């Protein structure tokens with residue numbers, strides 16, 4: 001029995017409306033989570049979330065503060081973004097900046113960029129050098145991505161800068177575990193190293209823990225297929241774990257794919273509490289204290 005033309009039309013219309021509904025949902029911001037006081041977003045991108053003026057930054061941080069996220073570290077990708085990050089940290093006392101050229105943009109690290117980053121890191125509102133490191137996922141896929149050699153060179157420069165200004169080093173690592181850990185070891189890492197959006201397995205986690213690094217977990221730890229990452233999150237000692245949004249990316253489960261902002265942080269903090277078998281409030285206290293210690297933030 002074949003379908004009548006009318007039925008086929010109805011079926012097609014339904015598929016289309018399902019698609020439209022899915023598309024609409026992807027644009028829709030997740031609802032506010034139940035507040036979880038004491039949290040700090042250890043890594044976000046305010047400018048990429050639309051925070052390019054004082055008022056928008058304030059409204060993003062107001063929404064975050066209402067659910068317990070009292071402070072955020074806003075991170076730069078390129079030199080223009082670095083200026084936005086520093087501006088946000090000056091506009092709002094709840095924002096602190098981290099500046100560097102992202103490994104993808106390592107090719108832009110010329111003398112002018114170095115001089116500007118050096119000036120910026122002297123600012124007390126800039127609390128870390130980052131994100132820097134290695135990204136082996138994008139070379140070959142994106143023409144604008146720096147090659148691994150260029151990335152390694154820029155990484156070494158940023159490690160040295162962090163030591164010179166005595167500020168934490170915030171690491172981006174994508175599919176480059178071994179080279180990244182080797183460079184950190186051979187250059188002698190600064191006192192505080194933060195592995196942002198940790199994505200390694202248990203062996204990498206253990207090596208980072210043994211070296212005294214902080215491991216910062218993003219929404220990826222809540223994804224349904226993240227069994228290995230949850231095992232890594234389980235083995236990190238209380239004193240070395242952080243939580244971040246990496247907003248506007250990596251929105252936690254069950255809102256994966258929708259827009260992310262710092263107010264979504266409690267979803268991931270609760271996912272970590274579940275993985276580690278502790279109360280949500282206790283997890284939040286640990287995560288907040290660690291962030292304030294890692295970045296040497298003033299108490300608020």
Ligand SMILES: [Zn+2]
Pocket residue numbers: 131172173196197
């Ligand atoms: Zn990153």
Ligand SMILES: [Zn+2]
Pocket residue numbers: 043044045075131246
């Ligand atoms: Zn990031």
